[in-house]
Amino acid sequence: METVFDFSMIAPCGINCGTCYAFQRTKNRCVGCLTPEGNKPRHCNLCSIKNCGHHPQNGSNHCYDCEIFPCKRLKQLDKRYRSKYHSSLIQNLKDLKVMGEDLYMEREKVRCRCKVCDAVICIHAKECQTCKTPLPELI
Numbered sequence: 001m002e003t004v005f006d007f008s009m010i011a012p013c014g015i016n017c018g019t020c021y022a023f024q025r026t027k028n029r030c031v032g033c034l035t036p037e038g039n040k041p042r043h044c045n046l047c048s049i050k051n052c053g054h055h056p057q058n059g060s061n062h063c064y065d066c067e068i069f070p071c072k073r074l075k076q077l078d079k080r081y082r083s084k085y086h087s088s089l090i091q092n093l094k095d096l097k098v099m100g101e102d103l104y105m106e107r108e109k110v111r112c113r114c115k116v117c118d119a120v121i122c123i124h125a126k127e128c129q130t131c132k133t134p135l136p137e138l139i
């Protein structure tokens with residue numbers, strides 16, 4: 001699953017689509033938020049963050065470049081991901097801004113893997129899908 005660690009997998013909101021259940025499943029697999037054509041879950045096609053009118057005008061696809069970052073919608077999503085899905089999206093975006101694409105993806109390669117068996121994790125799961133080690137509260 002090499003594409004997990006491609007920058008094109010990082011959605012505007014800071015989710016790494018490569019760590020999403022919809023990308024990792026074999027049946028009806030999602031192509032990732034920023035891939036223009038292809039299968040995506042309905043809630044992703046309707047996403048108010050992806051389809052937001054505030055998108056930065058400087059070519060960046062990511063919310064950290066927005067004049068109203070972090071907006072209310074992103075804060076709500078961030079809260080849900082912090083409490084349920086092992087990930088702070090706002091912190092991801094702040095880190096991405098500071099680190100730049102390449103360094104950020106190098107970090108993803110390390111932190112999006114199970115510390116025990118090295119399998120790519122799914123942030124929507126409670127445990128590693130391969131060895132069943134519980135995931136930390138925040139990766």
Ligand SMILES: [Zn+2]
Nearest residue numbers: 114117128131
């Ligand atoms: Zn594991």
